Amino acid sequence: MMRLGLRNLLRSPARLLIVALLIGVPFFLLLVMQAIGQAAQQQTEVLKQNVNNTLQLRARGAMGHVNMVGNEDLLPQDALERVRQVEHVARVEPYLLAMTPTESTNFAMIVGVTPGDTKRLESHGEAGNPRILAGRDLTEADRGQQVAIVGQGFAKWAGIAPKDLDHATVTLDLQRTHPVIFALDRPPAALKIVGIYASGYVFGDMQLFLPIDTFREIYGVPAGISWLFVKADSAEHLPQLEQKLRALLGDVADIIAPTNAAEFQNTATRAVLRLTQAGAVLAAVLMVVVVFFVMLLVVRERAWEIGTFKALGASNRGILLGFLTEALALCAVGALLGTLLFRIWGGPLAQQAFGLGVAPFLPAQYKDTLIQALPLTADIGLATAGLLVLVDVVAALAGSAWGARQIVRLSPMEAIRHE
Structure with a gap:
């Protein structure tokens, strides 16, 4: 009966192709939703590793921006070495910060970092290590060089496209002012832009x-640190490390324990996961509906055949086994087709699906930027493959349930008389 069920799958090639497409599209949607959800979870894990076990130090009572009105105080340079000597410190990353006017009353942040250090969003930890969209990241060879990478928003404001990276430059005019920015008596500096990144956050x-x-060199700051990010060797040691740093630098530094990974998880990640789960459920329901109508049609078409089997002594169990085998095989063909489509077009269409179906429900700061920062791929791991098999089986069984009921209730005499 199982072999018969597999052969029945090919009785109508045209119907097989149409049904495979109808089942493959929901499978494709399921894979897209799964990819978006997994990417959001991976981003959250990256943030937990780079943010939640990190303390931020800055000059007491100041933001530490070298040209911000009333907030230009810096940490002393020796704070860097003093902090490195503290127990449970795994890494120390110094930042220097400045601001530059852009348009109207808006401004952008200029951040000096050691190549290879974590690149964080100014005043928020969500950015983690931003994803390079075009060009390259800063490297050790860039130390002291007039090069920079910019966010996609900055690039758009400056009129820099990925194709321009071989000759794109940005000139920092330190004498420009702003309601919160004071001028510096320093010459302008031209920087070669070598990369464009996405952080996932508008600012x-x-x-x-x-x-x-x-x-x-550009801002004339031979010593001092705007911010010092101190990463603990484990999250468990973070409270103890915070106490030691307060005892060491409490008179000159404010110490902040970022919780931005948790904030990101509570806002963006949960919203994305809820929506992708809803999309996955919708895809599964569509599969069940397609299988339901197809198998119901099959039962009605083959009523005389079912009656004949029963008249010859075939059991309901055997006949059901054949039809369930056909339903499972039908779903499997649809799943393979959906997987093939996902491998070919999954990445670009996942971005469109995110923009149309997910982004409108996110907090405003993530609507237009998060998808570029997510590590979205068309790869299918073991967990996703297992989910496909599970959905295949559930859709086949649930969709065939009513048809199976009709098979059990059908008597040979009724089938033959009907025929």
Whole structure:
């Protein structure tokens, strides 16, 4: 009966193709939703590793921006070495910060970092390590060089497209002012833009990262640190490390324990997961509906055949086994087709699906930027493959349930008389 069920699958090639497409499209949708959800979870895990076990230090009572009105105080340079000597410190990353006017009353952040250090969103930890969209990241060879990478928002404001990276530059005019920015008596500096990144956060994409040595030269800051990010060797040691740092630098530094990964998880990640789960359920329901109508049609078409089997002594169990085998095989063909479509077009269409179906429900700061920062791929791991098999079986069984009921209730005499 199982072999018969598999052969029955090919009795109508045209119907097989149409039904496979009808089942394959929901499977494709399921894979897209799964990919978006997994990417959001991966982004959250990255943030937990780079943010939740990290303390931020800055000069007491100041933001530490070298040209911000009333907030230009910096941490002393020796704080860097003093912090490195503290127990449970795994990594120390110094930042230097400045602001530059853009349009109207808006501004962008200029951030000096050591190449290879984590690139964080100014005043928020969500950015983690932003994803490079075009060009390259800063490297050790860039130390002291007039190079920088910019967020996609900054690039758009500056009129820089990915194709322009071989000759794109940005000129920092330190004498321009703003309601919260004072001028510096320093010459303008031209920076070669070598990369464009996406942070996943609107304001995070309005930043420019350059080597910290280059920052010191341009802004005339031979010593001092705007922010110091201190990463603990484990999250468990973070409270103990915070106490030690307060005892060491409490008179000159404010110490902040970022919770931005949790905030990101509560806002963006949960919203994305809820919507992708809803999309996955919708896809599964569509599969069940397609299988329901197809198998119901099959039962009605083959009523005489079913009656004949019963008249010859075939059991309901055997006949049901054949029809369920056909339903499972039908779903499997649809799943393979959906997987093939996903491997070919999954990445681009997942971005469109995110923009149309997910982004409108996110907090405003993530609507237009998060998808670019997510590590979205068309790869299918073991967990996704297992989900496909499970959905295949559930859709086949649930969709065939009513048809199976009709088969059990059908008597040979009724089938033959009907025929």
